[in-house]
Amino acid sequence: xxxxxxxxxxxxxxxxxxxxxxxxxxxxxxxxxxxxxxxxxxxxxxxxxxxxxxxxxxxxxxxxxxxxxxxxxxxxxxxxxxxxxxxxxxxxxxxxxxxxxxxxxxxxxxxxxxxxxxxxxxxxxxxxxxxxxxxxxxxxxxxxxxxxxxxxxxxxxxxxxxxxxxxxxxxxxxxxxxxxxxxxxxxxxxxxxxxxxxxxxxxxxxxxxxxxxxxxxxxxxxxxxxxxxxxxxxxxxxxxxxxxxxxxxxxxxxxxxxxxxxxxxxxxxxxxxxxxxxxxxxxxxxxxxxxxxxxxxxxxxxxxxxxxxxxxxxxxxxxxxxxxxxxxxxxxxxxxxxxxxxxxxxxxxxxxxxxxx
Ligand code: NAD
Numbered sequence: 335x336x337x338x339x340x341x342x343x344x345x346x347x348x349x350x351x352x353x354x355x356x357x358x359x360x361x362x363x364x365x366x367x368x369x370x371x372x373x374x375x376x377x378x379x380x381x382x383x384x385x386x387x388x389x390x391x392x393x394x395x396x397x398x399x400x401x402x403x404x405x406x407x408x409x410x411x412x413x414x415x416x417x418x419x420x421x422x423x424x425x426x427x428x429x430x431x432x433x434x435x436x437x438x439x440x441x442x443x444x445x446x447x448x449x450x451x452x453x454x455x456x457x458x459x460x461x462x463x464x465x466x467x468x469x470x471x472x473x474x475x476x477x478x479x480x481x482x483x484x485x486x487x488x489x490x491x492x493x494x495x496x497x498x499x500x501x502x503x504x505x506x507x508x509x510x511x512x513x514x515x516x517x518x519x520x521x522x523x524x525x526x527x528x529x530x531x532x533x534x535x536x537x538x539x540x541x542x543x544x545x546x547x548x549x550x551x552x553x554x555x556x557x558x559x560x561x562x563x564x565x566x567x568x569x570x571x572x573x574x575x576x577x578x579x580x581x582x583x584x585x586x587x588x589x590x591x592x593x594x595x596x597x598x599x600x601x602x603x604x605x606x607x608x609x610x611x612x613x614x615x616x617x618x619x620x621x622x623x624x625x626x627x628x629x630x631x632x633x634x635x636x637x638x639x640x641x642x643x644x645x646x647x648x649x650x651x652x653x654x655x656x657x658x659x660x661x662x663x664x665x666x667x668x669x670x671x672x673x674x675x676x677x678x679x680x681x682x683x684x685x686x687x688x689x690x691x
Contacts, residue, residue: 348406
């Protein structure tokens with residue numbers, strides 16, 4: 335049966351990078367019989383412009399009716415003055431919540447050709463290949479009660495760190511299953527020495543781990559994990575952690591590779607439906623100039639093929655094509671260094687398509 339992909343370009347460089355990713359999907363359809371159809375929808379500022387809502391009802395409907403979603407990026411200065419509910423980023427938070435996309439997968443992979451791009455020493459990061467699984471729909475970002483109120487004559491702000499057993503269990507399963515397909519090592523990151531919420535997290539991860547005896551499970555406090563990520567990041571294979579710890583650690587991990595334009599992500603529900611997007615934003619400073627690096631978005635398509643469509647061969651074709659264009663010396667401006675060939679966003683997409691043949 336033909337699978338359906340909702341294509342949501344969004345704002346800024348979103349339409350440019352998504353155009354290149356669509357070229358790659360079209361090439362896989364033409365050359366390798368990939369059986370998918372695509373339909374476009376508006377989200378973020380584009381959604382606001384089209385329907386007065388950063389997540390128009392038609393887009394949500396399209397996303398719900400699709401097997402996977404490919405997203406560019408949202409946001410831009412034009413929308414910064416809108417009331418909070420109408421801002422582009424709200425559309426993104428809402429679609430994640432509406433589709434129950436609780437498991438956020440962020441690989442941090444350093445391509446040997448780009449080792450110079452990292453701020454860390456090449457020997458610390460060369461060959462780096464880690465996967466952070468971050469819980470995305472719970473924790474202190476959503477826990478109740480929350481607010482700012484008057485107590486004892488002054489204002490206090492408060493939030494609630496909260497995880498149910500079932501929330502921890504389902505993301506732990508995702509992480510163990512990913513570890514099974516990789517190096518079979520999983521590190522659960524929390525702060526169980528101080529937080530009851532983390533104590534429960536750890537207990538449930540250990541319980542789930544009994545179903546995956548082949549995976550070596552370890553535990554680390556988040557402060558130590560932050561240190562170890564920059565001290566010796568290659569000790570990690572898969573990391574699983576809650577929403578707020580994952581927010582911070584995954585950004586730190588992404589910068590180990592030094593190139594924001596290279597990093598894809600996936601956000602999955604419990605039926606392998608997923609939304610796939612680059613980790614970067616809409617880059618208004620370079621939007622509309624054909625300068626953006628489309629590789630993070632193209633690699634997000636590889637993740638889609640791997641995690642939603644279970645088509646590892648097609649995913650590897652994209653991964654290999656990206657490696658090939660880097661080895662051939664093609665570089666967009668953000669990863670350019672002397673001696674390599676500077677190309678535009680569209681030329682980079684064309685190079686990947688050529689490498690796929
Ligand atoms: P950003 O990621 O858009 O840009 C940071 C820097 O990286 C900029 O200099 C940009 O030019 C560069 N950059 C980003 N992606 C690139 C690419 N593919 N190729 C080459 N260079 C690239 O972050 P920002 O500037 O803080 O935010 C800009 C807008 O994006 C804001 O409105 C923000 O809210 C939004 N945003 C959206 C998402 C998302 O859609 N998931 C994520 C982060 C930020």
